[in-house]
Amino acid sequence: MLTSTTPDPALAPGLWDELVRLVRGGDVCVLTGAGISTESGIPAYRGADGERRVTPMTVSELLRSPAARQRYWARAYTGWPRFAAAEPNDGHRAVARLQDLGLVGTVITQNVDGLHQQAGARDVTELHGSLSYVVCADCGERYAREVVDEWLAGANPHFDREISGQVRPDGDVVLTDEQVAGFRIAACVVCRSDRLKPDVVMFGESVVRPVVDACFEAVDRSRALLVLGSSLMVMSGYRFARHAAREGIPVAAITHGVTRADDLIDVKVDAPLGPTLRRLVEAVAA
Template sequence: MIDAVTSSPRPLPRTTPVPLDALRSLLDGRRVAVLTGAGVSTDSGIPDYRGPDSPPRNPMTFQQFVGDPVFRRRYWARNHIGWRHMDSARPNDGHRALAALERAGTVVGVITQNVDLLHTKGGSRSVIDLHGTYAQVRCLACDHRISRFTLHERLTGANPGFAESAHATTGVEVAPDADAVVPDTDSFVVVDCDRCGGMLKPDIVYFGEIVPRPRVEHAYALVDAADALLVAGSSLTVQSGLRFVRHARKRGVPVAIVNRGPCRGDALADLKVEAGTSETLRGLAGGLPADGN
């Protein structure tokens, strides 16, 4: 049995238990666009920012990164330790279920707010990485891009023994966005673009940055091509994801939300499922063959 709330019409409806069949019924016969957040990846070992069991976290803003060398050094030191954890993460049942639903023709594509590439690793073909991915780094001056692995080699050369020391001193506690908790970062050496000497930044949309307009338009087009919108594992706290729910509602497209805890878009949903994403998406996929890693 899955706990859910239904909304008709506004205000926010009360919570009532309904079977998974209610979600299947809402989506049955419809082409579904999917919007995912960090809750989809927690079962792959990647923590989220706003889940009910998550500790308080303060993500770095774009202004801090570009305007304060201390913040920037702290970020790269932590990311130097933590990014390989994200790189080694593997898709879970939720990622594989969405890929199976896409192959079956039910899901038209995934818009993800995550930067972990797990939808692609899980076999999904039509994926819009709304906030970019951890795997690339770009120069803010000349726009030259390099892989995160290439930068790792450069940072290792500039900071011999740093990773080993951090592991020996504290172990590794990984936080969201591919960084790790490293208390002492004062000695870390940051490297710049090897082409122009400009500032390097992960090719990720930070808090305070604007998602590139072509990417946003692509996501709107995906929602427009669908007959329903399914939100999975997102609290919809930030506008970059919530706008697609509002867009679907304006079009009269049914919206279903699967997430533990309250969401900013609950009042816009036709159905809210209070449950984990992995088991719910696996239930939706039913007996469809899985793929991916």
């Protein structure tokens, strides 16, 4: 593996040239993680050491316990305006630009923030779903998040959602038990169940098979896999790097810190995503 830990890729010309050559060759499949959205103000789940910083709520906890649902939705309601206000950064724009240049095909993202699409990317597969939707666990009805947000606002006219605290990658803000107490959760208007969940793959859930298979096919159609801002610590993303390596498809990565797939990656640049991707676009377009 070629590795650069320098923030300035130009200081490692051999490595940089190899990355440019791979992307310029076209038919690149891109796989992105939380690292591409940190410059938009959405923090990553893990530090550069690969350790998890926060423990997400499991789906079974959410669906089993009314108290867990109250906690989840109070936090999510507080975090939503901040999460929804996040805007694409240079990294997202660069990925869309690489598609415009005809070099990148499918974008597989582990993120639930919709920022690739906001930046103009097409053919985006949201591996872990989208926080823009909410589903009823009992009847399967699907709602736009804005609609559920209005229900929650109506049910909680005195709740202070300006509470300070940083939004987390899953879109919520940590609150104390006192802050959560009294929060009223919303119910599905079709079946009246209050077992509403975000339309994302929560901790304890798996990505559905048709989505996984479509991603494997996208990798198979590609001449290279470019991993952006992911430590690949969870199998949902790691398996695509492993699959590419097995099939002899080169794997490149721009990310911070260690990844689970370091031994599978052919070219790795450890550098900030936005500036590095902007420079990559300039280099391949030249």
